[in-house]
Amino acid sequence: MRPIPATLMCMAIIAAYATEPSDSTFNPDKIQRLHEVVVTAATPKVEVIPAQSLDGEELQRLNSNSIADALRYFSGVQVKDYGGVGGIKTVNIRSMGTNHTGVVYDGVELGNAQNGQIDLGQFSLDNIEGISLYNGQKSEILQPAKDFGSAGSIYIRTRTPRFNGQETYHARATMRTGSFDLLNPSALVELKLSEKVNTSLSAEWINSSGKYKFRYRRVNPAGELAYDTTAVRQNGDINATRIEVNVNGQLNLGEWHFKAYNYNSERGVPGAIVNNVWRRGERIWDTNSFVQGSYTQSFGKFTTLNNLKYAFYRTHYVNNDDKQIKIDNLYKQKEVYFSSSNQYTIFPWWHVSAAYDFMWNALDADVYGFAKPDRFTNMLSVATAIDYRRFKFQGSVLGTFIHDILKGQEALADKHVLTPAAFVSYTLCRGLSARAFYKQSYRMPTFNDLYYADMGNSKLEPERVTQYNLGLLFSKNDRGFVSAMRFSTDIYYNRVKDKIVAYPKGQQFRWTMLNLGKVDIRGIDVTALVTLNPFRDFYATVRAQYTFQRAIDVTNPADNYYRDQIPYIPRNSGAAVINLTWRKWNLNYSYIYVGERYNQQENIRYNYTQPWYTSDISLSRDLTLGRVNMRALLEVNNLLSQDYDVILNYPMPKRNFRVTLTVEI
Numbered sequence: 001m002r003p004i005p006a007t008l009m010c011m012a013i014i015a016a017y018a019t020e021p022s023d024s025t026f027n028p029d030k031i032q033r034l035h036e037v038v039v040t041a042a043t044p045k046v047e048v049i050p051a052q053s054l055d056g057e058e059l060q061r062l063n064s065n066s067i068a069d070a071l072r073y074f075s076g077v078q079v080k081d082y083g084g085v086g087g088i089k090t091v092n093i094r095s096m097g098t099n100h101t102g103v104v105y106d107g108v109e110l111g112n113a114q115n116g117q118i119d120l121g122q123f124s125l126d127n128i129e130g131i132s133l134y135n136g137q138k139s140e141i142l143q144p145a146k147d148f149g150s151a152g153s154i155y156i157r158t159r160t161p162r163f164n165g166q167e168t169y170h171a172r173a174t175m176r177t178g179s180f181d182l183l184n185p186s187a188l189v190e191l192k193l194s195e196k197v198n199t200s201l202s203a204e205w206i207n208s209s210g211k212y213k214f215r216y217r218r219v220n221p222a223g224e225l226a227y228d229t230t231a232v233r234q235n236g237d238i239n240a241t242r243i244e245v246n247v248n249g250q251l252n253l254g255e256w257h258f259k260a261y262n263y264n265s266e267r268g269v270p271g272a273i274v275n276n277v278w279r280r281g282e283r284i285w286d287t288n289s290f291v292q293g294s295y296t297q298s299f300g301k302f303t304t305l306n307n308l309k310y311a312f313y314r315t316h317y318v319n320n321d322d323k324q325i326k327i328d329n330l331y332k333q334k335e336v337y338f339s340s341s342n343q344y345t346i347f348p349w350w351h352v353s354a355a356y357d358f359m360w361n362a363l364d365a366d367v368y369g370f371a372k373p374d375r376f377t378n379m380l381s382v383a384t385a386i387d388y389r390r391f392k393f394q395g396s397v398l399g400t401f402i403h404d405i406l407k408g409q410e411a412l413a414d415k416h417v418l419t420p421a422a423f424v425s426y427t428l429c430r431g432l433s434a435r436a437f438y439k440q441s442y443r444m445p446t447f448n449d450l451y452y453a454d455m456g457n458s459k460l461e462p463e464r465v466t467q468y469n470l471g472l473l474f475s476k477n478d479r480g481f482v483s484a485m486r487f488s489t490d491i492y493y494n495r496v497k498d499k500i501v502a503y504p505k506g507q508q509f510r511w512t513m514l515n516l517g518k519v520d521i522r523g524i525d526v527t528a529l530v531t532l533n534p535f536r537d538f539y540a541t542v543r544a545q546y547t548f549q550r551a552i553d554v555t556n557p558a559d560n561y562y563r564d565q566i567p568y569i570p571r572n573s574g575a576a577v578i579n580l581t582w583r584k585w586n587l588n589y590s591y592i593y594v595g596e597r598y599n600q601q602e603n604i605r606y607n608y609t610q611p612w613y614t615s616d617i618s619l620s621r622d623l624t625l626g627r628v629n630m631r632a633l634l635e636v637n638n639l640l641s642q643d644y645d646v647i648l649n650y651p652m653p654k655r656n657f658r659v660t661l662t663v664e665i
Contacts, residue, residue: 048139048385048394048423049435050473050488051155052527055130058541061579061588061618067131067156068120072592073575074133075525075545076490078568081646084653085180085208086238086267089121093152094135095521095551095569096465096494099443102150106158106246106259108292108309109146111335113361113375116446122263122288124242126174126186127202129159135490136439136467137421139394142305144339145355145381148398149419151441151465151494160248161190161198168192171665178635178658180236181209196250203243210236214651215643216273233270233651235282240265254297263288271321272649281321287314290335301345311335329367336360349388355381363447371451374405390427396420402444410458412450417442417462431476439467449500461498461515468493471525483539484531494521499555516555519566523549539581546574553601561601568647570595570611584622591615599648612644612652633660 052074054062062070068089071077078092090098099116102109110118132155137148147153161170169191176184186204193199210233217228240263247258269282290311297304313333320326341355357379364372383396397420404411421439428434445460471490477483499517525547532540551569553561565571572595580587593613600607620633634657641655 048392048425049134049136049437049469050139051132051134053130053132058579059125059128059131061586061620062577062590066121067123067125067128067154070125070131071120071133071154073543073545073577073590075527075547075574076135076523076549077133077547078570078573079646080568081652082650083270083646084210084212084233084236084238085182085206086210086236086240086265087121087270087650088119090117091120091154093133094492094494094523095519095549095566096151096496097443097463097499099446099463100151100441100465102147102153104147104153104155106156106257106292107294108307108337108339109144109150111311111337111359111361112313112333113335113447114313114315114331114333114363115448116443122240122242122265122286123156124186124204124206126204127158127188127244128156130157131155132157135469135492136423136437137396139423141351141353141383141385141394141396142303142341142343143355144305144307144341145357145379145398146339146359148355148381148383148396148421149379149400149441151439151467158202158244158246159188159200160246161192161200163190163192163198172662173664174660174662176658176660179653179656180212181207182658183207197247199245199247201243201245204241206238206240208236208238210238210268210270212236212653212656214654216651217643231273233653235268236270238265238267240267251297253299254295256296257294258291259293260291261289270650273651274649281324282317282319284318285314285316287312289313292337303343303345305339305341305343307337307339309335309337311337329365332364334360334362349386351385353381353383353385355379355383361447369408371406371409373411373447373451375447376403376405377401392425394421394423400442400444404450406451409451412445412458412460415444415462432472432474434470434472436470437467438469441465441467445500457514460500463500463515464497466495466497479533481532481534482530483533484529484541486527486529488525488527490525492521492523492525494523495519496521517553518555519551520554521549521551523547523551537583539579541579541581542576543579544574544576546572548572559601561603564601564603565598567599567601568597568609570597586618586620586622588618588620589615590617594646609645609648612642612646614642614644615639627665629664631660631662631664633662634658635660 054070059070062073066089068079068091071091072079076094080090082088091101092098093101103118112118134153138153138155172188174186184206188200188202190200191198212233213230214233215230218226220226243262245260249256263286265286267284269284271282290309292307292309295306315331318328337359339355339357341353343351343353345351359377361375378401379398381396381398386393400417402415419440419442423437425433425435442462442464444462449460450458469490469492471488473488476485496519498515499519500515501517527545529543548571549569550571551566552563553566554563556562574593576591578589595611597609598607599609616637617639618633618635620631623630636657638653638655644652646652
């Protein structure tokens with residue numbers, strides 16, 4: 001903490017003026033003695049690697065249903081979307097794989113020990129205040145040890161209540177409807193319990209038939225037309241509820257937070273459209289619940305951050321497709337997580353930290369002969385951060401210790417993994433800085449990789465990633481015609497070793513999991529943002545990003561696909577957002593482009609997947625009636641009604657609409 005002399009001086013002058021006698025005669029009896037006032041402010045955070053962020057109004061203006069939709073506007077990100085309102089959506093950063101992406105929800109990372117993937121379609125934007133994407137790791141050393149372990153991280157921050165003056169509550173109600181028989185009401189209530197404690201309740205219901213028209217057109221390898229028809233997507237319905245309770249408290253030089261979360265859904269799995277067959281027999285019931293608490297306290301130069309979490313995930317999967325094996329399985333996951341992070345300030349420009357995390361994961365299923373694994377994970381990290389004049393540095397080392405226990409089967413051998421990281425940034429001149437980083441990370445094999453019946457391999461090694469990055473950042477804020485400008489470019493190289501892949505082995509083409517893959521990834525990320533203020537009350541903001549990636553398989557020179565681009569990774573992709581604001585009107589246009597890709601390992605014509613692009617537009621109007629604020633929003637998504645697949649044979653919706661009305665007091 002640093003004193004602010006200028007602010008203290010201003011307060012003293014104002015106080016002296018306020019206590020001056022009304023007449024010009026000096027009267028010693030009217031002199032009032034003021035108690036000493038000390039004003040302090042926290043030292044700015046060390047941002048060695050700046051994040052890509054979407055916050056506040058900018059986030060709400062995007063034509064996005066979920067967090068996964070919003071992440072499309074970040075460079076270096078690939079979103080796998082299986083279509084529809086309730087379709088599964090996962091995120092891959094810089095082609096390293098979904099399992100290398102950490103998703104942190106209000107300070108605690110989300111987990112899925114079963115398959116390692118987080119379905120971001122389950123999280124709404126209605127209660128989200130900001131989303132940040134970090135390549136490498138977050139530019140803070142006061143964080144859980146687990147946060148040092150991901151190759152890239154997405155930080156999701158929910159809305160924190162803020163009250164002005166005599167306000168004691170806020171309330172907001174939203175109704176959203178549109179195509180696919182969508183009905184999506186939500187509500188938010190915030191209460192001020194005391195000067196230092198507040199709480200909020202957020203609830204949402206989403207219901208949709210998921211039916212939409214699509215064009216199915218395929219040609220054979222000879223270029224002849226095989227299918228060309230229009231059909232309606234079936235079994236894409238969803239009925240889901242989300243309830244979230246937050247309690248926040250302020251302490252003397254500290255704070256605490258408590259969260260309880262529940263997501264409950266029933267949805268269809270529309271399946272792939274193959275050979276003119278529309279399969280519709282799969283359904284999933286999800287019940288995801290967790291409670292977590294966080295406590296932060298400073299004692300002079302020492303600061304401690306402690307997190308505690310318990311999560312229970314229940315998944316019921318049914319496949320009644322007549323052309324496939326009938327399946328009716330129930331999976332239950334449990335997780336207990338504890339973290340203690342501690343930071344000490346040696347000098348105002350030099351900080352050190354140490355963190356310890358413990359995590360227990362268990363998976364149970366009503367499958368015959370299921371292994372019922374338990375995993376005990378211990379993590380220990382040490383880190384340091386230096387912010388000295390133009391130079392910034394952050395270094396860390398993470399040690400991870402894994403121990404699995406099975407019932408009746410051979411478990412994964414104990415694993416001990418050590419991963420270092422180093423980040424550096426230097427300010428070249430005002431507004432312009434250069435940055436670079438080196439990092440090693442890994443991802444442990446999931447329970448499905450290791451112990452899935454007739455497929456798992458308990459001898460798998462962790463999948464390892466080595467990252468190199470070199471970049472430039474230019475940022476400027478002003479009050480003139482160009483009120484804000486930001487430009488960044490990064491060149492990076494990633495190497496994935498011991499990539500875990502499913503491989504056919506033995507008779508009857510049974511599949512098993514093996515460490516076979518090596519992937520070489522080279523890329524360039526470019527982002528730009530400009531805000532113009534040509535005249536009063538009018539702002540124009542343009543945000544754009546472009547990514548080039550060469551992600552090739554270098555596993556075995558004897559393979560037909562050696563040095564071919566890996567599946568679903570485009571060489572070129574980008575996005576642009578144009579926002580125009582005038583008084584209480586807001587017009588937003590967004591464009592997303594994904595270049596040509598291949599849906600299998602071999603880059604041949606038969607596996608070629610065409611580029612796709614979409615244009616979305618929205619118009620909103622704000623109204624104020626006394627204390628009541630209202631917003632009406634009209635959205636048109638896929639404005640040009642393009643036919644496209646993000647994943648082959650999972651057709652996406654054509655032109656569709658949404659209307660939203662929000663009332664807030």
